[in-house]
Amino acid sequence: MRLSRRGLLHAGLAGTAATALGGLTSGCAVxxxxxxxxxxxxxxxxxxSDTVVKKATARYGSAVDLKPIQIGGYYRSKLITxxxxxxxxxxxxxxxxxxxxxxxxxxGQFVDLRTLGAEKLKGQYLDWKWQQGIAEDGSMVGFxxxxxxxxHYYQAAVYEKxxxxxxxxxxxxxxxxxxxxxxxxxQLKKRVPGAFLLVDASAVFENSVGQSxxxxxxxxxxxxxxxxxxxxxxxxxVEAKRRGLVSSIVNGTPDFNAATEKGLxxxxxxxxxxxxxxxxxxxxxxxxxxxxxxPGGAANNGGSFLSITKACREPxxxxxxxxxxxxxxxxAQGFVDAGLFPSTPASYEMKKLxxxxxxxxxxxxxxxxxxAAEKIPVSFNSPFDVALGQPxxxxxxxxxxxxxxxxxxxSDAMSKCRRIAKHxxxxx
Amino acid sequence: MATVPALEKPPVxxxxxxxxxxxxxxxxxxxLYAAISPFYLLFLAFGLIPxxxxxxxxxxRWDGLGSMEWAGLSQYQYxxxxxxxxxxxxxxxVIWALATFPMIFLALVTAVMLNSAVRFKxxxxxxxxxxxxxxxxxxxxxxxxxxxxxxxxxxxxxxxxGLDQVAWLNTPWGIKVSIATxxxxxxxxxxxxxxxAGLQTIPSDLYEAARMDGAGPVxxxxxxxxxxxxxVLLFVLVVSTVTGLQSFSxxxxxxxxxxxxxxxxxxxxxxxxxxxxYFFQQTFDNNDFGYGAAVAWGIFxxxxxxxxxxxxxxxxxxxx
Numbered sequence: 001m002r003l004s005r006r007g008l009l010h011a012g013l014a015g016t017a018a019t020a021l022g023g024l025t026s027g028c029a030v031x032x033x034x035x036x037x038x039x040x041x042x043x044x045x046x047x048x049s050d051t052v053v054k055k056a057t058a059r060y061g062s063a064v065d066l067k068p069i070q071i072g073g074y075y076r077s078k079l080i081t082x083x084x085x086x087x088x089x090x091x092x093x094x095x096x097x098x099x100x101x102x103x104x105x106x107x108g109q110f111v112d113l114r115t116l117g118a119e120k121l122k123g124q125y126l127d128w129k130w131q132q133g134i135a136e137d138g139s140m141v142g143f144x145x146x147x148x149x150x151x152h153y154y155q156a157a158v159y160e161k162x163x164x165x166x167x168x169x170x171x172x173x174x175x176x177x178x179x180x181x182x183x184x185x186x187q188l189k190k191r192v193p194g195a196f197l198l199v200d201a202s203a204v205f206e207n208s209v210g211q212s213x214x215x216x217x218x219x220x221x222x223x224x225x226x227x228x229x230x231x232x233x234x235x236x237x238v239e240a241k242r243r244g245l246v247s248s249i250v251n252g253t254p255d256f257n258a259a260t261e262k263g264l265x266x267x268x269x270x271x272x273x274x275x276x277x278x279x280x281x282x283x284x285x286x287x288x289x290x291x292x293x294x295p296g297g298a299a300n301n302g303g304s305f306l307s308i309t310k311a312c313r314e315p316x317x318x319x320x321x322x323x324x325x326x327x328x329x330x331x332a333q334g335f336v337d338a339g340l341f342p343s344t345p346a347s348y349e350m351k352k353l354x355x356x357x358x359x360x361x362x363x364x365x366x367x368x369x370x371x372a373a374e375k376i377p378v379s380f381n382s383p384f385d386v387a388l389g390q391p392x393x394x395x396x397x398x399x400x401x402x403x404x405x406x407x408x409x410x411s412d413a414m415s416k417c418r419r420i421a422k423h424x425x426x427x428x
Numbered sequence: 429m430a431t432v433p434a435l436e437k438p439p440v441x442x443x444x445x446x447x448x449x450x451x452x453x454x455x456x457x458x459x460l461y462a463a464i465s466p467f468y469l470l471f472l473a474f475g476l477i478p479x480x481x482x483x484x485x486x487x488x489r490w491d492g493l494g495s496m497e498w499a500g501l502s503q504y505q506y507x508x509x510x511x512x513x514x515x516x517x518x519x520x521x522v523i524w525a526l527a528t529f530p531m532i533f534l535a536l537v538t539a540v541m542l543n544s545a546v547r548f549k550x551x552x553x554x555x556x557x558x559x560x561x562x563x564x565x566x567x568x569x570x571x572x573x574x575x576x577x578x579x580x581x582x583x584x585x586x587x588x589x590g591l592d593q594v595a596w597l598n599t600p601w602g603i604k605v606s607i608a609t610x611x612x613x614x615x616x617x618x619x620x621x622x623x624x625a626g627l628q629t630i631p632s633d634l635y636e637a638a639r640m641d642g643a644g645p646v647x648x649x650x651x652x653x654x655x656x657x658x659x660v661l662l663f664v665l666v667v668s669t670v671t672g673l674q675s676f677s678x679x680x681x682x683x684x685x686x687x688x689x690x691x692x693x694x695x696x697x698x699x700x701x702x703x704x705x706y707f708f709q710q711t712f713d714n715n716d717f718g719y720g721a722a723v724a725w726g727i728f729x730x731x732x733x734x735x736x737x738x739x740x741x742x743x744x745x746x747x748x
Contacts, residue, residue: 077712080492102715106493248577250597252684255576383491387714394693401598401696416512423506424716425489 039064039318043094044075047304048145048325049334056325064317076102083109089311092318095142097303100132101381103142107135111308114140116319124328128378129343133305136219142305143322146331146340148271149372150207150299152181152292153278155285156361158266162191168363171292178208178236181295185245188266195264196247199256201237201400202393204246207269208233209389210299210379216389217382223421223428225388226414237396238406246400261285269294271301272341272369279359289360291368298375303343341369348373384426391416486721496718503722513723515698516706517730519604523679523702524672526608527615532664534616536657539623540649553624556617567614568681572597575606575682597683600699607678607700615671619664626660627653666738673731676704703727 039060041053053068060066069090071078076099083089095103103110113133118140122130125144133142152171159166164184165174175181185197198204209215212229224230240246247265249255259265261284268274278289306326308318324330331342332350347353348370356362395413398404421428454461486503488496507513542552559567574581575596583593596602630653638648654661679700684691692709694701701709707727711720 074712077492083493102491103493105491109493248595248598250577253576253597254573255578255580258579383715387716390693390709390713394698398696402600419509423719 037065039066039092039314039321040090041066041068041092042071042079042090043068045070045072046338047094049330049337049340051337052325052330052333056321059324060321064314066321083309089309091309091312092322093307093309094145095305095307097305100142100305101385102383104135105383107137107139107141109310110141111310111312111315112139113143113308113319116315118143121323124344124346126343126345126373128376129303131378132381142307143326144343145304145306145326146334147343147373147376148273148300148302148341149369149376150210150269150271150294150301151368151372152294153268153270153274153289154292155263155266155288156290157288158192158195158263162188164188168290168292168368171290172368175295176293178296182240182243182245186243189244192263195266197245197267198240199247199249199251199265201241201246201396203269204240205233205237205393205396207294207299208236208296210301211297211377213377213379215379215381215385217384217426219380221384221426223388223417223426225392225417230392234396234410238399241400248401257281273302273339275365276339286359287361290363291360291365293368293372298372298377300376303341341373345374384424387420387424388417388426391420482721482724485717486725488718490717491715492717499718503719506719507722507726512698513706513726516701516703519694519699520673520675520702523604523608523675524669526604527611528668528672531612531616531619531668534612535619535623538616538620539627542620542624543627553621556620558617559614560618564614564677565681567610568678571606571610572682598696600697603683603695603699607675607682610678610682611672611675615668622664623657623660626657630656662741669734669738673734674704675702676708679705703730
């Protein structure tokens with residue numbers, strides 16, 4: 001068809017009208033949940049068990065039209081853009097654990113779950129995890145999904161070859177402190193040529209910080225990254241480097257995978273969800289791994305929450321759905337489906353979580369994960385932790401990788417923190 | 429070229445009666461304006477308003493969710509004294525230079541070779557263009573294994589000729605060279621095609637005349653090809669400046685490590701942290717939207733500065 005001039009003009013007009021209309025509708029749209037019938041749930045791929053979400057849709061289908069949407073890409077920025085735009089805000093929103101500290105100061109944008117009777121369920125969840133979802137004014141923003149207890153993954157055959165303890169119970173007992181762990185690393189290095197205990201110094205630093213009850217900034221906006229707990233973690237990482245226990249390999253690269261498959265990086269300190277990464281990234285090592293307790297005590301890494309936004313018109317209904325999705329049974333399902341470690345201790349005893357895992361040489365990994373999860377220390381996460389922790393993490397990386405002088409690195413980190421703290425209004 | 433016939437002058441007509449006033453001026457063309465308006469409306473809604481908003485945000489403290497707090501010029505004051513920002517500007521320029529000059533050289537050589545009579549010309553053109561349409565993310569992942577320290581292709585080659593391994597992704601210069609190589613690989617073919625288009629506009633009688641006068645291929649290249657290609661060269665330089673100053677995905681994917689670590693820190697010593705990467709880190713890692721916006725405007729000014737330099741180069745050449 002030949003397009004006439006008139007036809008072209010008309011097409012242009014139609015386009016304009018459509019644009020103008022589009023602008024209007026998005027400008028004064030009503031929130032999704034306003035009809036009361038619709039209930040939109042936002043989460044990310046792997047954030048909830050798909051089986052459970054599907055069951056929830058069917059279960060509550062007569063009362064509401066539950067629309068679960070998996071949001072791809074940079075989840076947090078999409079959620080806050082939508083919330084700031086005040087339209088199409090989801091009724092129920094997943095909140096990632098690492099972002100939690102930045103949501104809590106804006107508790108006003110979420111429904112206080114205490115008003116919906118959350119307190120009654122408190123006893124069923126890990127206490128430290130429950131506390132992390134509570135804002136400074138006491139209102140409850142996030143309902144616990146999963147958590148990430150950090151454990152000591154190792155390749156049993158390599159440990160045996162190095163003359164170290166290699167049964168999970170023995171490893172947990174004989175490498176229960178960082179000092180004993182490092183000594184084992186030295187022996188490993190001597191007996192297995194080319195092997196390193198850890199991939200980088202950051203692995204020591206970050207997990208050590210995780211074992212503390214404090215992080216970088218306290219509740220009153222004071223910088224505490226120069227205090228004893230961070231200094232200890234720093235010195236420990238420097239010591240690992242000095243004793244030659246860390247490799248020069250970049251974590252997560254093909255190099256890393258190759259070295260791990262060859263048994264030259266037989267150890268990993270990682271959260272429960274790292275088991276999934278091992279299975280996915282290193283399928284050839286199936287059966288070689290075991291799980292033991294982390295040296296120096298439990299730590300947490302990751303784990304998320306569900307929240308109800310202020311846009312939700314049926315908070316009671318939403319809360320009922322959340323409570324059901326995250327009950328002990330369904331959390332166990334989440335672990336089986338997506339490796340989400342339950343925040344409900346009752347799940348740990350369930351049969352389906354006590355299956356021997358062939359990837360870990362038929363070990364019942366729950367025996368290690370479960371107790372670790374219950375012992376995790378409560379630490380305060382400040383919204384400024386990311387900005388003020390980064391310079392220290394960057395410098396420990398420079399020490400580990402570039403061999404920078406640790407004293408210079410520390411003073412560089414501190415002067416950078418001082419500058420950033422001043423800019424952010426944090427007392428140094 | 430055919431000569432354009434000179435326009436005949438319209439005969440002068442003396443009008444006695446007053447002319448009817450033009451209908452409604454601009455309004456009489458409303459259909460035409462309406463027809464082209466969708467682009468401008470879309471640009472207003474999704475381009476201009478967000479740009480204006482980012483300027484507004486840059487004068488505030490804002491975590492993205494809560495209320496904004498007026499901060500005046502303090503974000504910009506901090507920006508000026510922020511060694512991290514200036515470091516990222518330096519990184520960007522170094523990586524750009526490392527990538528662009530070899531790229532222009534290779535592209536020119538490729539274009540000249542393509543321009544001479546070869547078989548399967550179209551196949552080559554297609555093959556050279558291909559890297560440019562491949563996803564940067566995929567390319568960066570491949571380059572990540574090419575440059576890995578122990579089991580990478582580059583180090584395997586180095587060792588084959590008896591040289592030492594280089595920790596490409598773990599040393600400040602290695603990181604810069606790796607990113608630059610990736611960008612060179614990606615853009616050489618694209619620019620070669622543009623150069624080729626430029627080469628083909630040079631009339632062949634110039635070459636014939638040169639040959640008659642006894643000029644060799646080298647002389648022909650420097651005396652005829654290069655001067656006539658100047659506008660195309662400048663175009664390529666401008667385009668590569670714009671893309672080079674915006675480099676983001678390349679370092680982000682190449683230096684991506686584990687889920688725990690920030691993917692925006694740019695590797696050891698921040699060697700691969702470009703301006704846009706720094707902007708991203710400030711905004712989305714630190715949730716400092718106010719400062720992030722100020723960084724974005726800082727980047728804008730750097731790009732403007734570069735554009736002015738480019739423009740001056742063009743001007744000076746014209747005057748010569």
